[in-house]
Amino acid sequence: MSTQRIFITGGASGLGRSIALRFARAGWRVCIGDVNDARGAETVAALTVLTSHAHYLRCDVTREEDLRSASEWLASNWGGVDVVVNNAGVAQAGAIEDVELSDWEWILDINLLGVVRGCKVFTPMFKRQGHGHFVNVASMAGLLDVPKMSSYNASKAAVVSLSETLQNELADDHIAVSVVCPSFFKTNLAESMRTTDPGLRKALDKLLDRSPVTADDIADQIFQAVEKRGFYVLPHREGRQAWLMKRLLPRELYTSFMQKRTRKLRGHAEAPRT
Template sequence: MSHKRVFITGGASGLGRAIALRYAQAGWRVCIGDVHAQRGAEALAELQALSPRSLFLTCDVTREEDLREVATRLTAEWDGVDVVVNNAGVAQAGTIDEVPIADWQWVLEINLLGVVRGCHVFTPLFKRQGHGHFVNVASMAGLLDMPRMSCYNASKAAVVSLSETLQNEFVGTNIGVSLVCPSFFKTNLAESLRTTNPGTRQFVEKLLSRSKLTAGDIAEQIFQAVEKREFYVLPHAQGRQAWLLKRLLPRRLYTELLKSQMSKMRTGGASPSA
């Protein structure tokens, strides 16, 4: 890509920070948006050592005006932006009768509508420029249907559908879309986890820590996918296998397989796939 300017929501920690560092290492101008000021300042110092024109802007993806301010600032300072990574996200776990509606609203406002706002705000800028690329971070949870995670699964499935729709919508333009669906990996997602079951947090943290892939590994795959303008970015082999089985197996057999895998995961006998 001839232009090298990227904006990343949730860019002060976790996968967002890893993506930011990967782009900075490649010499891109990097802007991270985040609600955490201290983490943002720390990440910015790291980024500016690699790419001096990098920026940190306070940005809450539940506020459309924050994203519009970012678009205005990047237009003024960088004359636009080439890649927008809609990465900010939170987690929720619990059965359908346990999770309060307020938690559904919290998750959907960030995980789904945060991505919608990013695409809504930056598409006109991409159209004016004549090019651009969205990276929407979903999860294998959006392709599979792990039990006791209906709220999180539904939010990520909606990001999958949104991204697939936008890919179709942008046909004939120079605007690209990449959809990222990682499984569990070493990150700080558990920090944001809301759950009604005290044991769930420990279980999720165990799954995150057992992953062989790091945030840096996934950031590298994202970087390469954008360069090649690839749509699906499914970093985990087991996740890809599980998605294939879901599409090929009769529903009853898939459900039984999922139940067996969940049982093994809880006893430490299997690696996570979503």
């Protein structure tokens, strides 16, 4: 069997970089797309230590033409691609009455439509090949109801719904789909986060820093999901438990639990700085 090929959006840093390195260690050809050329060059340098085929493409997921250029490069140079990871994403936090509609449009254009564009552009290639695998990076925020993050939650819930739909729609074309729903973990997502509440940013930073699950751990679970053609990738035990509660408990018990979490988060955000 020829060496397998993977393309990862947002692949120059954070979870995307960890995914790239994990697949490179397994001998895959790895192509990363990103908007940060300097980080792209750094990541390719790290990848070339692990695989003889590593490449960086400038790719803005808000531009369908960038993704089309990536698909054309992969077709011309590697004869296609086996796995596409729609990973690029941003965060936004704030109370519903405070967040501008322009911020809603910004996050939906990247987190949701960026994934839609990736799936739309690469599905014809997968169908021509007779196989392929989409890995769409969502979040536990797409399955749960994290307070004061309505735009982020909605964008990620839509990615989950899109992935569930495509799992059914593309099955007869031998195209697999996985959806990744991590909880908080240490990454550079906070760099691009927009928020109307500085205290909330501080609280979220603490949650990110305290997570025992790393980007490398999640990348390893993604690798396993690709091998097994698994659908849900839920790396955090606490997140899996909360999702189980949401599905099985009466709604009033679950909402009571989430409202307590909301008050706790609000308390962290409003705590005086020392």
